[in-house]
Amino acid sequence: MNQEQLKTWIEDNLDWYECSEDYSEPGYSKDEGKELIFFANWNGIDEDIMEQIEENFMVEWSDEWYQCCDCGKSIRTQADCYHWQPYYHMFNECEPVCFDCISENAGLQETLLKDFIIKGNEIDIDKDSVNFRLLQINDFELEDHGFKVLNQDHYENGFHPGQDDDPKTILKNLDVSFLESNQFLFKQSEQSQFYMKFDLYSKPIN
Ligand SMILES: [Zn+2]
Numbered sequence: 001m002n003q004e005q006l007k008t009w010i011e012d013n014l015d016w017y018e019c020s021e022d023y024s025e026p027g028y029s030k031d032e033g034k035e036l037i038f039f040a041n042w043n044g045i046d047e048d049i050m051e052q053i054e055e056n057f058m059v060e061w062s063d064e065w066y067q068c069c070d071c072g073k074s075i076r077t078q079a080d081c082y083h084w085q086p087y088y089h090m091f092n093e094c095e096p097v098c099f100d101c102i103s104e105n106a107g108l109q110e111t112l113l114k115d116f117i118i119k120g121n122e123i124d125i126d127k128d129s130v131n132f133r134l135l136q137i138n139d140f141e142l143e144d145h146g147f148k149v150l151n152q153d154h155y156e157n158g159f160h161p162g163q164d165d166d167p168k169t170i171l172k173n174l175d176v177s178f179l180e181s182n183q184f185l186f187k188q189s190e191q192s193q194f195y196m197k198f199d200l201y202s203k204p205i206n
Contacts, residue, residue, distance in 0.1 A: 003056050009049065014040050018062055024073035024098035025087055034058050037074055039065050070101035083193060085136055103139050113145060120179040121205060125172045134198060135187040147185060147201035158195020170200060181205055
């Protein structure tokens with residue numbers, strides 16, 4: 001079968017599939033000569049047909065991938081190595097958008113920040129109410145959104161001695177009036193197998 005016939009075969013024979021023109025996932029690219037990526041549950045497909053599909057298209061498992069709601073490119077949802085991290089943010093609990101799109105879109109960034117911001121006047125440090133989420137997107141300049149970094153040296157948390165910085169303790173040690181009049185964000189600055197580094201950003205609550 002040629003490519004068009006194969007596409008028709010996929011359409012007619014698979015209960016469900018997705019198609020995407022490229023990867024947004026870091027480290028992935030289409031093989032030369034292949035224009036499309038198909039996502040499906042490939043179990044049970046006739047071997048001969050499967051071979052032809054694989055010769056013509058990139059083939060992935062649909063339960064391991066999303067398509068970005070903005071650009072349509074593909075992002076992994078399942079780890080494929082120990083240091084894998086999602087390259088997307090899930091908006092409204094069902095709309096994955098890849099980091100490439102987010103880094104180009106200030107409006108999306110504003111929306112995303114709302115999921116990470118800790119409002120100093122809404123937390124009760126003593127009652128363990130810090131809902132700590134770490135922003136992990138590179139090239140995301142919080143300064144563009146009115147935030148300022150507070151620490152001089154990166155905070156560190158990991159296996160090595162002394163790498164025990166804890167977001168809750170960090171907030172707890174802030175001046176109370178400063179805490180109550182600001183909103184905060186923790187952003188990862190480095191991730192390795194054994195530790196991570198992060199920074200604390202603040203912006204006054206207006
Ligand atoms: Zn995208």
